Amino acid sequence: xxxxxxxxxxxxxxxxxxxLSVENLCVELMTASGIVRxxxxxxxxxxxxxxVTIIGESGSGKSTTAMGLLKLLPRDLAVVSGDVSITGxxxxxxxxxxxxxxxxxxxxxxxxxxxxxxxxxxxGSQLCEAILVAGRAGSKAEARDRxxxxxxxxxxxxxxxxxxxxxxxxSGGMLQRVLIAAALAGEPDLLIADEPTSALDVTVxxxxxxxxxxxxxxxxxxxxxxTHDIGVARLxxxxxxxxxxxxxxxxxxxxxxxxxxxxxxxxxxxxxVPRLGAWDESAAPKEG
Amino acid sequence: MSEPFLAVEGLTLDYSTKAGPFRAVxxxxxxxxxxxxxxxxxxxxxxKSSVAKxxxxxxxxxxxRISLDGTDLAGLKEAQLRPLRHRFQMxxxxxxxxxxxxxxxxxxxxEPMKTQGLRSKAERSKEVARLFDAVGLPSTxxxxxxxxxxxxxRQRIGIARALASKPDLLVCDEATSALDVSVxxxxxxxxxxxxxxxxxxYVFISHNLGVVQEISDSxxxxxxxxxxxxxxxxxxxxxxxxxxxxxxxxxxxxxxAMTGIKPRHIVSALAAxx
Numbered sequence: 001x002x003x004x005x006x007x008x009x010x011x012x013x014x015x016x017x018x019x020l021s022v023e024n025l026c027v028e029l030m031t032a033s034g035i036v037r038x039x040x041x042x043x044x045x046x047x048x049x050x051x052v053t054i055i056g057e058s059g060s061g062k063s064t065t066a067m068g069l070l071k072l073l074p075r076d077l078a079v080v081s082g083d084v085s086i087t088g089x090x091x092x093x094x095x096x097x098x099x100x101x102x103x104x105x106x107x108x109x110x111x112x113x114x115x116x117x118x119x120x121x122x123x124g125s126q127l128c129e130a131i132l133v134a135g136r137a138g139s140k141a142e143a144r145d146r147x148x149x150x151x152x153x154x155x156x157x158x159x160x161x162x163x164x165x166x167x168x169x170x171s172g173g174m175l176q177r178v179l180i181a182a183a184l185a186g187e188p189d190l191l192i193a194d195e196p197t198s199a200l201d202v203t204v205x206x207x208x209x210x211x212x213x214x215x216x217x218x219x220x221x222x223x224x225x226x227t228h229d230i231g232v233a234r235l236x237x238x239x240x241x242x243x244x245x246x247x248x249x250x251x252x253x254x255x256x257x258x259x260x261x262x263x264x265x266x267x268x269x270x271x272x273v274p275r276l277g278a279w280d281e282s283a284a285p286k287e288g
Numbered sequence: 289m290s291e292p293f294l295a296v297e298g299l300t301l302d303y304s305t306k307a308g309p310f311r312a313v314x315x316x317x318x319x320x321x322x323x324x325x326x327x328x329x330x331x332x333x334x335x336k337s338s339v340a341k342x343x344x345x346x347x348x349x350x351x352x353r354i355s356l357d358g359t360d361l362a363g364l365k366e367a368q369l370r371p372l373r374h375r376f377q378m379x380x381x382x383x384x385x386x387x388x389x390x391x392x393x394x395x396x397x398x399e400p401m402k403t404q405g406l407r408s409k410a411e412r413s414k415e416v417a418r419l420f421d422a423v424g425l426p427s428t429x430x431x432x433x434x435x436x437x438x439x440x441x442r443q444r445i446g447i448a449r450a451l452a453s454k455p456d457l458l459v460c461d462e463a464t465s466a467l468d469v470s471v472x473x474x475x476x477x478x479x480x481x482x483x484x485x486x487x488x489x490y491v492f493i494s495h496n497l498g499v500v501q502e503i504s505d506s507x508x509x510x511x512x513x514x515x516x517x518x519x520x521x522x523x524x525x526x527x528x529x530x531x532x533x534x535x536x537x538x539x540x541x542x543x544x545a546m547t548g549i550k551p552r553h554i555v556s557a558l559a560a561x562x
Binding site for chain 2: 057058172201202203205206228229230231232233234235258268269270271272273274275276277278279280281
């Protein structure tokens with residue numbers, strides 16, 4: 001019964017309007033040296049099945065934007081203003097509204113898989129907790145079954161055995177898959193991925209990006225990607241917003257922004273990435 | 289023919305674990321000429337940082353030679369190493385954890401000169417000022433402590449400290465990995481300028497092929513403690529010859545090489561080949 005009232009009706013506001021609509025979002029942080037406007041009037045939208053990426057360097061406000069619209073910033077240190085609606089639910093006007101959508105309609109994939117999970121609890125108990133909190137299981141046994149199913153969905157082999165393990169027994173790539181599984185626990189319409197591959201090896205990164213796009217393809221999930229990596233942004237995004245000093249300095253179609261940047265800052269960012277250029281994929285293996 | 293400036297031969301390092309010895313570095317050999325840069329690339333756990341620790345003699349290798357300008361460092365005891373240590377220095381990965389928070393920036397940079405017994409106090413501060421200038425740190429920041437600097441500035445302090453004893457060899461372990469791309473570009477340029485000026489030799493450890501292409505003359509690709517491929521930088525990056533080097537090359541997302549691609553397609557192909 002409770003899920004009825006807590007979950008906004010799917011296929012209603014969700015299909016007619018954007019999944020996420022952000023209008024003139026401002027985040028002011030109280031610091032020792034005064035008030036800092038970390039996010040300074042940004043606006044963007046994400047529709048069903050779309051990936052929108054905010055790219056920027058450290059301190060640009062990209063993660064603060066994500067945390068601000070999820071209302072995950074400490075209330076006494078951050079003032080969030082503007083309009084944010086997630087599947088039609090205005091989460092800034094009503095203080096309690098975010099709880100109706102967080103975990104169920106929108107879920108966060110945190111940055112550092114090595115520290116995001118508690119080291120003293122098993123992967124299984126943490127994943128089951130996420131499932132129970134999201135109201136997707138009635139009993140512990142049911143949650144356990146659902147946890148196995150989720151791990152299978154993120155392509156983790158032998159899920160039953162993995163659930164019994166502690167985080168330190170899994171690799172970084174595996175842990176990131178567990179965190180994605182936890183984010184999927186509430187069957188969200190929108191995923192917010194904060195640097196989901198930055199802590200991982202490049203060969204592992206590809207697998208995680210592939211998984212996110214697979215989930216998107218299967219469920220029409222919208223993705224807000226936060227990254228500093230232009231290569232990642234170019235690969236997965238429909239639209240890119242380039243952020244600097246709390247503002248979007250350039251916004252547009254992913255291909256346009258990377259191939260024909262209009263702003264000098266975007267050009268500067270692109271120029272800073274060392275170019276690898278062309279290579280011969282068919283070079284003959286070395287003899288002997 | 290004279291011997292290369294740094295020659296590593298048959299380097300092997302075992303770590304003892306509960307389950308018995310673990311071979312982190314397995315019969316690794318390479319050499320670098322004076323004034324050149326060799327890059328060691330590979331993913332986490334491949335043994336690249338262990339090679340760095342052996343060269344720096346922070347650990348004693350299980351077997352093999354590390355010949356620096358004709359002296360084999362591998363077998364030397366700490367007392368024998370100490371007079372040589374000023375010749376090889378290291379820049380660490382983490383600009384936040386590798387600087388003593390209690391010391392001011394100038395104390396950090398002066399420390400190696402002090403331990404070497406070099407120079408009077410006045411000479412030391414003159415040299416610190418010169419190093420600050422060389423790495424592009426403002427002279428007004430001499431008294432500040434590590435936490436008052438940005439990540440890029442801290443890495444400059446780390447570089448200044450490493451250069452303070454006038455080394456011939458600098459081992460940089462993921463020295464730019466924690467930095468923003470624009471700051472990374474500045475630090476790479478700084479390292480290149482210093483090399484041109486002083487003829488210093490670099491061993492540059494990185495997982496980032498783009499960075500490695502920018503700075504190195506030759507490359508060693510490591511996997512599971514072994515060298516799987518090596519050669520001139522341009523050769524290894526343009527015509528990688530082993531499956532693993534190709535996988536790494538493919539996985540390096542180069543935005544400039546993505547014209548007209550279908551993202552979902554390329555990501556799946558990448559994931560499948562990794």
